[in-house]
Amino acid sequence: MIPFDFDYYRPDSISEAVQIYETLAKQSKKVLFYSGGTEFITFSRINQLYADAVIDLKGIPECNTLEMQGEQIVIGAAVSLNKITESNLFPLLGQTIKKIADHTSRNKITIGGNLHSRLIYRESVLPLLVAEAEVRLAGSEGETTVQLEEIFNQQLSTSPGQFLVQIIVPKTYTDSPFASFKKTKMSKVGYPIVSIAAILKNKQIRAALSGVCEYPFRSVEIEAALNDSSLSIEEKIEKAVTLLPSQIIDDIQASSDYREFVLKNTLHETMEALGAAHG
């Protein structure tokens, strides 16, 4: 049970959502955009989240898009993870997000919500980073479309009142060979201690990781190491692990030593799956 009262708004259009936000912000209310609601409910009920008002984005048509538009795949922020997987429009994305939570939760969890998750994993971002996706944002300043990597630094940084409308993935990336692995403490439903999404593009590996450091990331340095043809596969992996953007996490899911061990294994597995192990 959520132990506080809050106002609920369900706008039908982007402009209405923007307007509601502005009105509420002027009243100094704490406002949250949401769509699936899984995190809002689960964190609110244990007093780790509070809002005076929530704006439900599920009623906005653009947020529910899921289709190929010319050379692009367009995914609305309010589309559930299961719908994306079932559509098979972007298999790497579909496979990666299929490993988040459990099936019942994925009926509710949306891609926009996962990208904004308060948990550190946000695994939906991994395929989007390697596929150089763009994101369409809306806010009081109007609408803008930017490269995801420009605004994704550890987490998705949007300005107050701005919300994610759509994700746009160039179709060319969806044909590349790909690999996606998630390793957990024990159950496949657990949080990742290593999660990886990778593609092979022009014989070069592109890879993004979650669960290893405090945030998901794609690292050109690590990719360079993995693509360095002068190194053996073991050397590539050893080098890649030295290039992590920050310390390996040590928590109740796994110690940092074990994570490092699993990371190396997973990198090996990824290279093999991409046929790049011996290249």
Next chain:
Amino acid sequence: MLDNPWMSVGKPEPRIDAVEKAAGTVRYTADYTAPGLLHAKLATSTKAHAKIKSIDVTEAWKIPGVRAIVTGKMFPFHIGPILADRPPLAFEKVRYFGEPLAIVVADHEYQAKQAAGLIKVEYEPLPVVNSVREAFQSNAPLIHENSGQYIKIISNVYPVQGTNIGSHIKIRKGDIITAWENCDYKVKETYSFNLSDHVALEPRCTLVEINPAGKVVVHSTTQSPFTIKKVLNQFFNIEVGNIIVHVPLIGGAFGGKGTVQLEPLAYLASKAVGGKMVKLEYDREEDLITAPGHIGLEATIALGTNKSGKLLAAQYTYLIDSGAYTDQAAGITRAMALDCTGPYDIANVWCDSYCMYTNHPYATSFRGYAHPELTFAVERTMDQLAKRLNFDPVELRKINAIKPGNSSPTRTMLNANNIGDVVQCIDRAKELIGWDENSLRKKTTDGKVRTKGISTFWKTSTTATNAQSGAILKFEADGSVNLNCAAIELGQGTKTILAQMVAERLKMDINKVHVTMEVNTQTDPHQWRTVASSTTFLAGRAVMNAADDAISQLKRTAATALQCSMEDLEVGGGRVYLKSSPEYGVKIEDIALGYKYPNGHAVEGQVVGHGRYIQRHLTPMDKDTGFGKPGPWWSVGTQAVEVEWDPKDCTYTILKAVTVLDGGKIINPMTAVQQMRGGMYLGLSFASQEAFLFDSHGTVLNPQLRTYQIMRFGEQPADYIVDFIQTPAADGPYGARGIGEYGVIGMAGALANALSRAAEVELNHLPLIPERIWKTRKEMQK
């Protein structure tokens, strides 16, 4: 004699609650509501060990709808099922993270929750006792300063004042010192695991009101309605007759609903609002750590054999992590001692079983009551001993299997009726898992390793020595019969089993037996509790007794109607008829409410059978030696698992799990198989991944299901194989012993044995997550 066409015992009858459950129409305790119902929420401790300097409720009172705030000052006394050591609401100090500190009562649940979050507690931190080993040190900080003064509710609990020992149970059998000297082979190993939880699907919930006439009406998710009456009487001074407890169907319990925690809290809450009905429903997080969970353990076992593998001497030290209060852990401490050896015949036994206080959430009964825990340690030791002896682990177990003519650690003599057949169970399990000494460790073509592990186990149930059950059979005008019995249906199928026994005894269609699913202590006969795998035995005997009573009443009325003597009559097929001329008889529907003569005169009245059963010849254990007979019989069994382990990353899959149980006659093979599967699942989940994790302050790091891992659907073994050896128990109903808890008991041992063989290291600590296996291997390589 003709076969009974209405035979029901031994048949896979469908569960009588299946339709309602499948339709989703069953109403559980939390579904219950009433006009004017108030809601309670707890404020709980954020420290594991601290003095309470002050509790400030000012801000909490500002929340609209708040009707009362209760703190420990309202009831500064200790309660408990075995040793009264626990204040329902902490006062003076807190002893675990999550301990109830205050109750807020409000019009709506969210208001109570909001207010509870605003209660400010000022603590003075105390040093935290974070493990049983720390607790056992002579200079350890004391969690209970005056444990020697606590009231003992039952005998066989021995707190040691000035220590963290909540109880100490001893077994002294034979001459351990001499025997140990004479052993040719010896092993000594230590095992451990942390506290964990039951994680029943249905979180605990209770509703309590005190009506203006002084009656206390309780609705609860409990396995022990009559214990609630006892507790409210003993500690709150309410007359037993003025307490009525209602229990609907329960959504899983696993021992966690056997003890009494919520009801006294809700009683205090109701009292604070003038007796209005108050509902206290735990959130999952409270159900995990505020409510009592499953014990932790550190065990050290030393086994010694002669050259031919015969066990000569054994020593056991069990340090049970009972958390902040003893609750049922004090009884588990006793159970762990009395069955300390596992199902092996050992002449010289020395056991010290300690119930240790720590600053962890407290523990209560968990399905198996000491046996899954001791069996893990015993069965790991047996495998390591077999390795030392270079014996097949199965052979070592068979050589030492306990049998009629041997005596238990408490020196109860075993005979063909009070113990099942251990060797037969081992042989059958060996067959079902495909045990072949030469192929216990096989490599697969993709570089993985397949291994098998086995575990043998036994259990007797330490019920109260006067544990009992009663049953009432009331006949309807249509000749059908209603069964009232206070056995709780918690998913185990007990009501179906009892209906089968009624149908069998009355030679009646089971569809004509209506079992009252809910329990009401005012209308149902007394029943000890629905725990300890004892219900088929106790309630079964009571039901048979009631059926016999009903039969004699039916015959009496029929004798009048048929103008013959009772001795000439037989009951069956919905009729009472002449044995010699079965075509001559009377329908039960014509005599169920008495017999009416053609002239209108009537005799006898409704047939109401009643029956009862009470444990016979049980005794407590001697304080110094353990001598005694605390349980009526031992069901025994063998379990095995096959795993596929990946040496690359230490992950594994459980391919197969086998249970062979000798539980006497199986009343319902279908529900019995399901019960074993459920038990195996629970045991494997506990063994593979469940445990509370604590930081250095005793804070639980995984107090929610996001982080407390349980085995998920789809991760159970692909193959669950169950079989029964049915050595009848002469005094059991139709030869049945208990089977309820047994599916869980051997799983941890079997899994750890299989994985130890796979990883080629001794895995003596749970849970068996891949990281632990990896770490154990890494340490070995150093």
